[in-house]
Amino acid sequence: MSTVVFLLAPQLHLLDLAGPAQAFSTAADLGHDYRLQFVGEQEDVPTAQGISLRASITWPELSPDDLVVVPGWRSPEHESHAKFSASTLSRLSAHHHGGGIVASVCAGAFALGQAGLLDGRRCTTHYDLQGELARRHARATVVRDVLYVTDGRLVSSAGIASGIDLALHLLARRHGPGAAAQVAREMVVYARRNGNEQQASAMLRFRSHVNDVVHRVQDIIDFRFAQPLTLPELASAVSVGERTLTRAFCRATGMTPLRYQQLLRLERAEHLIGHGATVEAAARDVGFGDARMLRRLRNRGSDRPLPARRAAPES
Incomplete structure (x- = not known):
């Protein structure tokens, strides 16, 4: 304790x-x-x-x-x-x-x-x-x-x-x-960070919606983002169809569940690298099979990819 x-x-x-x-x-x-x-x-x-x-x-x-x-x-x-x-x-x-x-x-x-x-x-x-x-x-x-x-x-x-x-x-x-x-x-607050990292964590940056199904899927991804996760597995966990989940997730967050998982992996990897880890070690820690995918994501125009569009407000 x-x-x-x-x-x-x-x-x-x-x-x-x-x-x-x-x-x-x-x-x-x-x-x-x-x-x-x-x-x-x-x-x-x-x-x-x-x-x-x-x-x-x-x-x-x-x-x-x-x-x-x-x-x-x-x-x-x-x-x-x-x-x-x-x-x-x-x-x-x-x-x-x-x-x-x-x-x-x-x-x-x-x-x-x-x-x-x-x-x-x-x-x-x-x-x-x-x-x-x-x-x-x-x-x-x-x-x-x-x-x-x-x-x-x-x-x-x-x-x-x-x-x-x-x-x-x-x-x-x-x-x-x-x-x-x-x-x-x-606590109903946003998680924030500082230094060279974005002040709003990705885990909380995409929570400003009221779709409970999407929140439940985000909970699963948040705690298992370093593990293999499939769309069928996520959809089954919240008892909805795969297409229904994809539409709802995109509407609420502006990205697919896979993209959200990649964003969490990238953000965590950047944190580890910023604290002295090698790219290879960070890639393994966040669940990438090797460092090639991590390097590709880091080199995509910006070290911090954002969703292609803003999430649409929910009715």
């Missing part, structure tokens, strides 16, 4: 906390072993939205498999640096140096900076705070206008709702994109 510790500062923003907490809680409901704990320097933690939260002042024992998340806050002095004690900041630093992941939402990046974790690293925060973060931590590279930034075991996100994107990214990194897509769907 992995522990996710949320470090709560006074005047924290509820959604900075609730978004990622809900994502990991949903992942636990879906069978992934997560335990959430909330710690602070005081037991009663007032929030910016007027409600107080109860935190533990005792930290749990942490291992490299665990995660510490620092949600953001509102400062009455209009300065976003945290007022955590040296011992709390030392715990953040020790967890990271011990092999664990440390993440921040919004102004939480200032706590990471105070802990010495931003020096020489890429990071981000809410767009209103980026200038201040860059001034206070000149040795950090503040990346502007992105949802989140990953630099090794340090992950920082922009403001408020982007904490959900950060959590989904961490879940995808640990459990794969299918698991993150399932959590996102349960």
Whole structure:
């Protein structure tokens, strides 16, 4: 079981906390072993939205498999640096140096900076705070206008709702994109990514329709995209004819089920290649028999093929 510790500062923003907490809680409901704990320097933690939260002042024992998340806050002095004690900041630093992941939402990046974790690293925060973060931590590279930034075991996100994107990214990194897509769907949000990848995952980019049959087929493909899947098999699984499924799928997504599967394979392969895998290894991992098909798909005019037409709205 992995522990996710949320470090709560006074005047924290509820959604900075609730978004990622809900994502990991949903992942636990879906069978992934997560335990959430909330710690602070005081037991009663007032929030910016007027409600107080109860935190533990005792930290749990942490291992490299665990995660510490620092949600953001509102400062009455209009300065976003945290007022955590040296011992709390030392715990953040020790967890990271011990092999664990440390993440921040919004102004939480200032706590990471105070802990010495931003020096020489890429990071981000809410767009209103980026200038201040860059001034206070000149040795950090503040990346502007992105949802989140990953630099090794340090992950920082922009403001408020982007904490959900950060959590989904961490879940995808640990459990794969299918698991993150399932959590996102349960939460009725779009899975997003950052860096050189498209911010909207293909698994969620083509979900803005109301056709339940197509959603069920997409669920099958999402979780088995690396396996051989045939149109007869998919049609049988949802109890419709092959032609009916193809028409409905094209109308809802703008592509055939096979094209959708290829897109998921390509997107996952690009992710693996971007993290150091060879083309051959990525091709095998996503289900291509060899690297030739992957190379052909990557060389088709754009590294990221899009459907030939936009999905038509459903009545």
